[in-house]
Amino acid sequence: MPPDKRIVFEQPCPIRDVLDRIGDQWSLLVLETLRGGTKRFNVLLREIGDISKQMLARTLRRLEQDGFVARTVFPEVPPRVEYTLTDLGRSFLEPMQALVFWADIHHQAIVAARQRYDQVIAPGGH
Amino acid sequence: MPPDKRIVFEQPCPIRDVLDRIGDQWSLLVLETLRGGTKRFNVLLREIGDISKQMLARTLRRLEQDGFVARTVFPEVPPRVEYTLTDLGRSFLEPMQALVFWADIHHQAIVAARQRYDQVIAPGGH
């Protein structure tokens, strides 16, 4: 993202600003995974399954930056780093929950729409 | 996305499947823009402002595919193509609205968190 894509009229547009952050491949998924409680880096990595270390590290750093998660380092060997939702992060789970419910309820409709599209529109093309 | 990243245990995981679609740079923004009613391609392009033609076209095609928006072509010259939310698309606006409200309410907290991060954590590094 260019440094100030989210700036409109000299002020950040809240919606754009927030959507730009959580609207990526992984943020929502990480947040959803942390709903289950404090977790270590490698636990997140394994639970999510198909995220790369690099992207998990980046996503967590941005979520930390924006105050959604807190990062705690334990100076042990081997190192231990725990990630946990902040109050802000937890408050975000509520609207997100609504989205997850919606997804559950309407998933079939989406799958059906895809099939219709593949059969009716795709062969002829636009 | 590899063709079947969203397939888990031989069945699509609804949450992953839906989040993978709407969780991209542009889908939520396009949907939010269409909340205002039926719009033509170039109107969307101008209202969103910093999306490229190609990405708008792609995003709209996927939203159409998944049944969120309907596409109507008027065989005029110059061509006219209108995009409008379907019932499914409109039903999605409700949980999304919750997200938008949340963003409005908590935007300041996020901005504050960023400043804290920049001042406290960034200089020392991790």
Added chain:
DNA sequence: AATATCGGTCTCCAATTTAGACCATGTCAT
């Protein structure tokens, strides 16, 4: 010794996104 754990970072390569040219067609002003 070797090997594994842990939380990353780094490099290299593949995939995605962007900017911008281009297209066909018809209307409007010169």
Added chain:
DNA sequence: ATGACATGGTCTAAATTGGAGACCGATATT
């Protein structure tokens, strides 16, 4: 008649982003 403009895209080349896997330092385990 000629040129500019509008529309809804698509195509290409260049820039950005993402993934796979090597690597690290310190210690415990085999």
